[in-house]
Amino acid sequence: MKSLRKILIVFLLVSLSAFLLLGCSEDEEALAPQSDLERNGQKISFSGLSFTPWDVEEVVSQVDEQEHKPYTIMLYLNGSDLETEVGMATGDLIEIIESGFNEENINVLLLTGGTLKWQNGVIPSDTCALFWIADGDLQFIADIGQRSMGDAGTLASFIDFGMAAFPADKYGLIFWNHGGGSIAGYGVDENFDYDGLTLLELNLALEKSQASNTKLEFIGFDACLMATVETAAIAKDYAHYLIASEELEPGYGWDYSFLADLSANPQLGGAELGTIIADKFVAFYADSGEDATLSVIDLSGVDDVLQAMGNLMAACNEDFSEANFKEFAKSRKNTKVFGGGSPRDNACDMVDICDMAAQLAPYYQDEAEAVIQAVENAVVYLKSSEGVKGAAGLSTYYVFGGKEQAEKSIEIYKSLAMNPHYTNFLVNFASELTGESIAPLDLSEQIPEMNEEGDYTIQLTPEELDNLLEIYFTVWEPIPGEEEYYIMLGESSDVEIAEDGTIVTEFDGVWPGINGDFVCLYEIGRTGGGIKYAIPAVLNGEDVDIIVVFDEANPDGRIIGARPLSGETGMAAKNMHKINKGDRLKFLYYAEYFGEDESMELEEWYEGEEFTVGDKLELEWLEVNPGEVYLYGFYLIDVQQNEYYTDFVEVEFIE
Structure with missing residues (x-):
């Protein structure tokens, strides 16, 4: 049998074992489901979002009944340019297989897609496919057809399939690819014009999946910039823990040897497992000089963070005016920023929440301290390298460097229905930021x-x-x-x-x-x-x-x-x-x-x-x-x- 395990890092892969063609029917149409969901007293609208599920029941019917295990890990493996150009997803698959985890205790299931060219001979590039790790190798399950990894229906169906075909006491869902923070969301699909999942689409997928009935133990992002309070606010209704990074992740991402630790101790909860993942992740890059940070967030504490942020921003809104805008701008300038761009690249405007509050503390001490305390309670573990000291574990969107995209970004933020006080503050701040110059500098006479x-x-x-x-x-x-x-x-x-x-x-x-x-x-x-x-x-x-x-x-x-x-x-x-x-x-x-x-x-x-x-x-x-x-x-x-x-x-x- 041809094997992914045997090829190691040179990617000398060969073909598939038995190949089931179970793609969706041609007459499936994208749906725009209506929503009765509310967040912070605001209606959440999914109108206009693409939702194209695949036939989960038929695919499940083709899989042998699996033994109930302590854990099922579902890996949403959107390879995109990271795989096409450098083979990074293949590298992590090899790492997973070589971790030697005990297959008696955990299932590792993956959905592959989003990639123009998989750098191996096992995973097809012209379709999305389901695999699982069995007998120490990558085993093909089904071809589900070429579909966008940025479609909420693709994700929802994957979750449903994992829970139905690979039953377990606990479930973990890991997103592998790019991350862009609260505005850009997660992932890009090379086959569908770089389509990704916005946070609203992520919300739709989770709501329409079995995760709305059976909470995941954790949601993890092996992707940049996704340890945001906005991500956490969406995830909290569908998972117990969020494991993600505030900062850009180094290219090799997580150290998947944690699977061996999990299979040896399958009773681990999300907090304990997240601690292992974070420690291994940061240790992996200790000698390279690359910055690394990973947060483990107890999602039951996110409402308190949002409430505290709302109280702080309500106070800020009461005082907001053109006259004191510059004081808010100075506090924003001094706040720790993640994913900072160079002149040829984009600014994503993600900031550390605790540092944002600390910069406002001279004016709103009680409210700022409440924000910091709420974040510290929610972030149950944080591991960072020296280069990202000061990161407290949760970030938020705060418009500034990306002022050219401010109007569009603010509209996206509004659609997430986060705390209305913070949303109003962003609207006020962006209006002054992009408005007429408050005090233009005249440097015509200034010569050094x-x-x-x-x-x-x-x-x-x-x-x-x-x-x-x-x-x-x-x-x-x-x-x-x-x-x-x-x-x-x-x-x-x-x-x-x-x-x-x-x-x-x-x-x-x-x-x-x-x-x-x-x-x-x-x-x-x-x-x-x-x-x-x-x-x-x-x-x-x-x-x-x-x-x-x-x-x-x-x-x-x-x-x-x-x-x-x-x-x-x-x-x-x-x-x-x-x-x-x-x-x-x-x-x-x-x-x-x-x-x-x-x-x-x-x-x-x-x-x-x-x-x-x-x-x-x-x-x-x-x-x-x-x-x-x-x-x-x-x-x-x-x-x-x-x-x-x-x-x-x-x-x-x-x-």
Whole structure:
């Protein structure tokens, strides 16, 4: 018999055992079921959502009656680009099989789909299929036809099938793929125009499945950014625990050796099992430098979190006005953010709830403390690496960096029927954020000057400073042979603000580089006492951001890996590529034309020279070219996320 187990990581797979063709009939139509559900006193509407179930009874009838076991784990394996491009789903399947779990105590069942090309010869790419793990290998159950993994009916039918065909004392449901937080939801299907499950569609699927009658022990997301209070609010009616990450997950996702622990102790509840999963997950990435965090949330505590958030936001709404918007904006700026995007990628605007409350505590102490206490009660276990210290276990959507999509995102949020006080706050905040400028900065007279110490300065009034959130200095290098075109080497927040409003920074003519070339650095977050940057690049023909961190342990910087851009999926990338010897790499730079010829393109991305990676790829500090004229200036962001540049001063370093 041909086996997935035998091929190991090289994916030398072969064909299927007996193949049952049990696809749905051609005349099935998508449904838009009506709903009598309410949440927080608000009607939940499923109108217009696709719901196309498959014939569960017929598929169950083709399966031999299974012995009742302590656990059935259902894995919703939407491979998408993660499988097509890198074979990550296949890698995790091998990990599951090689975990050696005791099949007498647990069932592991999976639905595969969403993938243009499975990187093995067992799972079909042109249809969705059911499998289970038996006799130490992947066993085919049925072909259910090509259908979207982003259709609520596909998921609901899978849950129903798992509970009917593989009865157990407890059930766990794991979602494998991309995650995009509360607005984007879960997953993308390559075969159906990157269709995914919004949280509302997830709600529909769970409500129309047997999970509405028999609660799952846990719902887990082996996906980015799904430990949100909005996810938890939906899951609480259908499961006892939620296991998910507030942050982007590293590419290899969960460590599935936890299945052996579960089969050895099948009496484990969701909290105990979640603790094992979280510990193994974070430990797996301990040496790689990749950030990892996983929360185990007791869903019985979510209503208290929502109530406390509502009380806090009701107080905020009472005080909300254009005059004090900037104080809310400053607290938002200082709140811990997850999934931060670079200039070429998207911001998903997910923030830590406890940190959000802590930033508001100076104004609303009692309400903020109640939020923090409610989250601490609900999050029964949390494991994080050093880079995500400060994460408390539950996040929420808070519009800011993605202001261009604010109107659409707020409408999606409204449809979730979360706490009305928080929803109203988001509406008010977004209205000011995207409205007319409160106090536009006039920087026409601002040109950086050099003081006696050789530092560069600009002078702002107290009013101007009060309307600013961020101040950076930027350095621009001329492009050889391209007159009046300059590339940005990056931006740095290493500036000082004097009491009189003087902004002071220094540039000593040294800038980070790799392989003898300067690199363009964009600050994307502060983590555990350090600063994380993205370097735009192309790795083996794929657009990526090279992620680097500067902290106490790595004062000269450390390269973590290369994260692909969200691209067509629209989701934050889950996979972080390691950069290996022999890889082809070139750096990208944001370029602008500073001349007066109106026919010239004002801005573009400039490609550096491609090179082949050698034995080591390390950051280095490079001196600017003596005699070359560089541009130096300040970049400022106000409370409404409007961006400003000062005029630039020419800087020339003499050898």
